[in-house]
C-alpha cells in the first residue's frame with residue numbers, strides 16, 4: 001500500500017501563520033523564506049521522510065493549503 005504524504009497544494013493561499021508547523025507531531029513543516037503573490041512567507045516541507053500522513057496539518061490549516069495524498 002502506498003504511504004500517505006503531505007503536499008503543499010495551494011501555496012498562494014498560505015499566510016505563513018505556522019499553525020501547521022506547530023501542530024505537526026513529526027516536525028515535517030517549516031515556514032520558509034519564499035513569499036507568495038500576497039507577500040506571505042509560504043510553508044515548506046523540510047523533512048518529507050518523517051511524514052506519517054496523519055493529516056493533522058491538513059485539519060489545522062484554516063486556508064486549506066495542504067493536502068495529504
Ligand code: SF4
Pocket residue numbers: 005006023024025026027028029050051052053054055056057058068
Ligand atoms: S501529515 Fe502529519 S506528519 Fe505529515 S506533515 Fe502533516 S501533521 Fe506532519
Ligand code: SF4
Pocket residue numbers: 013014015016017018019020021031042043060061062063064065066
Ligand atoms: S499552510 Fe496553512 S496553517 Fe500552515 S502556515 Fe500556511 S496558512 Fe498557516
